[in-house]
Amino acid sequence: MSDDAQARIDELVKANHVLLFMKGTPLFPQCGFSSRAISILDHLGADYETVDVLQDQGIRQGIKEYSDWPTIPQLYVNGEFVGGSDIMMEMYEAGELHTLFAGKGAAQAG
Template sequence: MTDDSQARIAQLVKENEVLLFMKGTPLFPQCGFSSKAISILDHLGVDYGTVDVLQDQGIRQGIKQFSDWPTIPQLYVKGEFVGGSDIMMEMYEAGELHTLFAKGAAA
């Protein structure tokens, strides 16, 4: 994994208030976890960007090191790593994601 991948990931996270690294696209998620993450964000009505890790091997491997998190999808809000789809679901069910986005994040 190159420093270039890390720099690209850092730039993407910085440029997008809400960013989901996922497998596939919002219209065609390529795994159930990515599909669940998209459903949660869509249900909350949040504006978000996505990065399809299947299109770039450097990003696919690099994001795991960038966040020190082994799985995809990965959600970032205002530059901070939030978690994967399971954490997103727990936060959604607890009302914590609503609160996170209500504090000014692209709601």
């Protein structure tokens, strides 16, 4: 991976409280996993930003190396890698994702 892509990813992760690297956009997700991740974030009322990896091949490949995680989407909260859509779903169902967001000031209390 290029140092440039690594630096851009690092900057994005650190600049946003909640950041989802996904395929597509929140309105038009390009895969089922990205769609599910957006649904979870929306249901939690999270304030989040997204990066469409399909728009930048460097980021698409680089994010997998950055997190050492092979799939997209990838969720970051306050600079920390949380996981992909399966982990998000497990955490959501267990109530852990809401607690994580509430603890980080990233979601509205509900």
